Amino acid sequence: xxxxxxxxxxxxxxxxxxxxxxxxxxxxxxxxxxxxxxxxxxxxxxxxxxxxxxxxxxxxxxxxxxxxxxxxxxxxxxxxxxxxxxxxxxxxxxxxxxxxxxxxxxxxxxxxxxxxxxxxxxxxxxxxxxxxxxxxxxxxxxxxxxxxxxxxxxxxxxxxxxxxxxxxxxxxxxxxxxxxxxxxxxxxxxxxxxxxxxxxxxxxxxxxxxxxxxxxxxxxxxxxxxxxxxxxxxxxxxxxxxxxxxxxxxxxxxxxxxxxxxxxxxxxxxxxxxxxxxxxxxxxxxxxxxxxxxxxxxxxxxxx
Numbered sequence: 001x002x003x004x005x006x007x008x009x010x011x012x013x014x015x016x017x018x019x020x021x022x023x024x025x026x027x028x029x030x031x032x033x034x035x036x037x038x039x040x041x042x043x044x045x046x047x048x049x050x051x052x053x054x055x056x057x058x059x060x061x062x063x064x065x066x067x068x069x070x071x072x073x074x075x076x077x078x079x080x081x082x083x084x085x086x087x088x089x090x091x092x093x094x095x096x097x098x099x100x101x102x103x104x105x106x107x108x109x110x111x112x113x114x115x116x117x118x119x120x121x122x123x124x125x126x127x128x129x130x131x132x133x134x135x136x137x138x139x140x141x142x143x144x145x146x147x148x149x150x151x152x153x154x155x156x157x158x159x160x161x162x163x164x165x166x167x168x169x170x171x172x173x174x175x176x177x178x179x180x181x182x183x184x185x186x187x188x189x190x191x192x193x194x195x196x197x198x199x200x201x202x203x204x205x206x207x208x209x210x211x212x213x214x215x216x217x218x219x220x221x222x223x224x225x226x227x228x229x230x231x232x233x234x235x236x237x238x239x240x241x242x243x244x245x246x247x248x249x250x251x252x253x254x255x256x257x258x259x260x261x262x263x264x265x266x267x268x269x270x271x272x273x274x275x276x277x278x279x280x281x282x283x284x285x286x287x288x289x290x291x292x293x294x295x296x297x298x299x300x301x302x303x304x
Contacts, residue, residue: 019049019069019070020049020065020066020067020068020069020070021049021050021068021070022048022070023063024063026296027050027052027063027296028061028063028297029295029296029297030046030047030048030050030296031047031072031293031294031295031296032044032045032046032047032052032292033045033046033047033072033074033075033280033292034046034073034074034076034085034280034281034292035076035281035282035290035292036076036077036083036283037078037283038053038078038081038099039080039081039098041053041054041098041099042054042057042058042283042285042290043076043078043083043085043099044292044297045073045076045087046073046292047072047073048072049067049068049069049071049072050067050073051063051064051067051076051085051099051102052064053099054290057285057286057290058285058288058297059299061297064099064102066101066102067093068093068102068103068104069087069089069091069093069104069107071087071089072088072114073086073087073091073093074087074088074114074117075087075116075117075118077118077119077120077126078120079120079122079123080123081096081097081098082094082095082096082120082141083095083098083099084105084118084120084126084128084142086115086116086117086118086128087114087115088114088115089107089108089109089111090106090108090109090111090114090115090130091106091115092105092106092107092118092128092136092142093105094142105142105143105145106136106142106145113130113131113132114130115128115129115130115134115136116130116131116157116158116159116160117129117158117159117160117161119161119162121163121184124138124139125137125139125184126141127161127185128145129150129158129159130157130158131157131158132149132155132156133149133150133151133154133155133156133157133158134149134150134158135148135149135150135188136148150171150179150188151179151190154173154190156173156174156175156177157173157174157198158171158172158173159172159198160172160200160201160202162202162203162204163204164204164209164224164225165206165207167182167184168180168181168182168224168225169184169185170202170204170209170224171188172199172200172201172211172213173198173199174197174198174199175198176192176193176195176196176197177191177192178190178191178199178202178211178225178228179191180224180225180226182224191226191228193211193219194219194230195217195219195230197213197214197217198214199211199213199214199217199219200214200238200240201239201240201241201242203242203244203250205248205249205250206247206248207222208221208222209221209222209225210231210242210262211228212239212242212252212254213238213239215238216233216234216235216238216239216254216258217230217233217239218231218252218262218267219231220265231265231266231267232266232267233260233267235258235260235267237255237256237258238254238255239252239253239255239258240253240255240278240279240280240281241253241254241279241280241281241282243281243282243283243284243289244284245261245284245302248263248264249261249262249263250262251270251289251302252267253279253280253281253282253291253293254278254279255278255279256276256277257275257276257277257278257279259300271303275295275298277293277294277295277298278293278294279292279293280292280293280294281293284302287301287303288301289301
């Protein structure tokens, strides 16, 4: 059952949007799905509304109390000391003080729609995406949200969102589709991919956009997501997350402990034995990678 956890958790029903997350002794060993920097600190989120903070580069973690939900949180993003986390039951929670206190900005359990990712361009303008083409946007830091669909015809799940160096927004979806916007989200264009499956993540390097997803598929674009080319990869494990190392190098992480480096159109294996656990995301901390996944927090040297 656990090996399916990172896929099933995205669409499982929840009844806990209106409750406060419980403090659990082993929260740092529970399912965690996203991690980000807030200043020099780190914030990670996951199942049961768990929100954890590290102030020592990922060596130790403390669960934060007063989080106003028990739904599974799928993504956390930040701008300066402002933090947003999104998740099941169309839930958005927010902290204006680096994670010390939290409030609920939006929740609608009756939709039965999980939010899957978010992107804030600054402290006011942001986007939240989710199942069935759901696209929320805000111009006031989440005090109010616009409720829309990315396409009237294509109601695919929207899994991740990024922005390239020229300000083009790119959304990874399912069924071999991506979406892109050249006008800060006012209009969206659908793009058909060379692979007809789901892309779970999308990220940017200096002059490339990289998408990754089912069965080890990795795609690259050098024209802001208009055209895509497959990247050779011998692994068939699903990719769930990426970690930026430099402007030209990233690490992909995924199912069964999969980890590979990407640079200049090529993927190479990382050293060390695979843990066998599913990794969902990660960030760089000095010479280490701080990974999150089905068993919580993992630390690994970048040189393994």
